[in-house]
Amino acid sequence: MKLQMIGCSHHDAAVEFREKVAFSGDQVTAALAEFRRQFPSCELVLLSTCNRIELYTTAPDDTELDRDAVAQFLADQQRLTTDEVVDQMIYRSGTEAIEHLFAVASSLDSMVVGEAQILSQVKQAYDRACHVGSAGPLTHSVFQSANRTAKRVQQETSIHRRRVSVPSVAVGEVIPEFFDSLADKQVVVCGAGEMGEETLRYLQQAGAANITVLNRSYDRGAELAKQFGTKVDRWETLRDHIVTADVVVGTTSASEPIIELADFEPLHSRRNHRVLLILDLAIPRDFDPAIGDLSSVYLYAIDDLKAACERNQKQRQKEWPKAKQIIDEETKRFVQAFQHRSTGPVIRRLRDQALELKSDELQRLVGKLQLDQMDPVVAKEIEKSFDRLINKLLHPPLTSIRDDAAEGHTRGLLEAVRHLFNLGDE
Incomplete structure (x- = not known):
């Protein structure tokens, strides 16, 4: 019995192909159930995220479930040809498959090395397989060991403690310089695109409880607010929210600033010298840079935050050999x-x-x-x-x-x- 993996990620497959083979949560459950029906004595854990789709399988008799059989199963599930799957997906088996899983769970194979989300996604994939019944002795052992390996990397290196995305630096490193807690602060997020969504995720993780989303398309703003359980308001209320806000985040795709200095000055006088932190994550910028010259206003543009990202990225790279050593040790330990x-x-x-x-x-x-x-x-x-x-x-x-x-x-x-x-x- 050996572990084998067939899959693709941002490293080796274009987004167009990843979209073809990706599974939603319900589709994963259905695929696991169908796998059990076709291969009752075999095991499968299916990991599907926005950046990777990987099938981890094993069988009592290795000839029963070889690479071609797994490729055929995946092709049937996603209405593709077997050749498409084999040509565009990588295959690893035995020790290589184990080491790969440990690296994935530890976020060494992620687009942003050290991001924390992948470990929870690996856990969810394993939990779903356990619930459906497609996990078994070997996948139980290897996924539990992957979790232990990832925890060691988190605890024994600083890879996960170095933020390298603009929103994570803005929320995790800049905001704490001004506020001990976000629990009682008024936060306004302007824009409901990818940057706005990522920023909302970090804000909630940081304890922000009073967040309002503003977007020119109210429906899109309402959809994002519902996803995160926050408030939403009309774009026309932006200036009123600036008067009462403690933190304002700009993430729109506007071609011109959404607030010029002349627009901000009357709002500033109504704030009675309360501190306002503006995180301008937009390109082009959402806020006139001159606003940052006013008293009690602190404006950080995306270039300021990118410099911090680059410093953190270099620090993460220094930690890579230590993290890789942990993975090698845990792989050897598991194999033995x-x-x-x-x-x-x-x-x-x-x-x-x-x-x-x-x-x-x-x-x-x-x-x-x-x-x-x-x-x-x-x-x-x-x-x-x-x-x-x-x-x-x-x-x-x-x-x-x-x-x-x-x-x-x-x-x-x-x-x-x-x-x-x-x-x-x-």
Whole structure:
């Protein structure tokens, strides 16, 4: 039994192909159920995110579920040809598949190295497989080990503590310089595109409880607000919200500033010198830079935040070797543990059989040569000679079994040894 992975990500497949093979949550559940129906003795965990689609499978008999069978299953699910899947998706098996999963869970394979979301996505994929019943002994072990590996990378390196996206730096590093907590602050997010959505996610993670979304298209703003459980208001109310806000975030795609200095000055006088933090994440800029010269107003443009991102990215790169070492250690640890579990019973029975034969032959020799009264030292030497002979005879096959298991190909040699030495079933 070995783990195998067939999949694609932002590293090796265009977004157009990833869209074709991506699964929604309901589609994942249906695919897992169909997999169980077609391959009842096999295992599958299906990971589908915006940047990657990966199928982790295993089978009692490796010939039952090879690369082509998995590719055919995926092609049938997504109405593609098998050739399309094979040509555009990578394949890894055995130790390589385990190491890849550990790197994915630890966010070393992500578009933004160190982003935290991927580990929760890996956990969700595993939990869904457990719920449907498509997970099994090997996928249980390897996904639990992947979680442990990711936690080690988080705890023993600073990769995850270095923010490298503009919204994460704005919320995680700039806002704390001005406010101890966002729980009681009025936050306004201007724009409901991708940048606005990502910023909302970080704001809520930081504890912001009073957020209002403003967008020129009210329906789009309302849709985003509903997604995050925040308030929404009409675009025309922007100036009123600036008067009462503590934090204003600009993420629109407007070609001109949404607030000029002349627009802001009368609003500023109504704020009574309360601190206002403006995070202008838009390109072109949403706020006239001159607004930042006013008292009690602190304006950070995207260029300021990008510089922090670049510094953090360099720090993450320094931590990469340490994180990679952790993954290598955990991969070796898992393979050794799996090797012991898969080969242990056969090795024990082979040794027990050899020891039983040794005991029988030693008793026969003692009886035949009438050596009952022999010197105990001589008797011990004879027994040691038998033991050395057994060890020398067993060493090559046992070493081969262990090496084969480390490569993930346990079934062939185990079956051969079990048959050759008449060891019976597991």
